[in-house]
Amino acid sequence: MRDYQAEFIDFAIRNEVLQFGRFTLKSGRISPYFFNSGLFNDGSSLRQLGTFYMQAIEHAGLQFDMLFGPAYKGIPLVAAVAIAYSGERGRSLPYCFNRKEEKDHGEGGTVAGAPLHGSVLIIDDVITAGTSVHLSMDLIRRNGARAAAVVIALDRQERGRDDAEISAIDEIAQRYGIPVVPIITLDDLVEFLRDDPAYSAPLEDILNYRKEQGIRRRRNNQTGVPRS
Helix, strand or coil, X not given: CCHHHHHHHHHHHHCCCEEEEEEECCCCCEEEEEECHHHCCCHHXXXXXXXXXXXXXXXXXXXXXXXXECCCCHHHHHHHHHHHHXXXXXXXXXXXXXXXXXECCCCCEXXXXXXXXXXXXXXXXXXXXXXXXXXXXXXXXXXXXXXXEEEEEEECCECCCCCCCCCHHHHHHHXXXXXXEEEEEHHHHHHHHHCCHHHHHHHHHHHHHHHHHECCCCCCCCXXXXXX
16 A cells, blocks of 8 residues: 555545444445545645545556546546646646536536546546446547546445446446546555554454455556556
């Protein structure tokens, strides 16, 4: 695990974005941990979050022309990443996001921000069913652009459906032929918790959950088509 990943986990726990306990997911599964990026809800935490995304993007060596954030959670995330690149790298990246409902007045349309063009990096938080990414891919293609990769905060490394052998993230990578890059994976979280005896109880619960719902995954923090 790289330094920025350990720092991100500590950051998420301190901001109560990453919590331990008993949580019912959209899938109906009972999870011993929960990640809610909506709780990065002030200027300072959002600024730091954008930097963590940038570090994951740079570590993966992704090449792209602009950023896209799926509504709604992806909107502040994509803005935070654009600000991080401008402030820390001096690179002014165009970004845009979609509207849930098409606007029928003013400039109209379903996309707000910069025009979609070239190679587009999709910024999201946690992929469960992958619905927002599928909609994003369709929108990007309809505008004559192409998706370079998807970058997310956390890869839960669990099956997308109860009868599935792969996760929703792997399904996206295989369907579209693009990498899905997380800041951290569940394996990284387990490694972090093992180093602190104070987390022994949640660690045991997470390990048991991983046995039931987990999948076998590569440990290079990236899934999808290998880079040449």
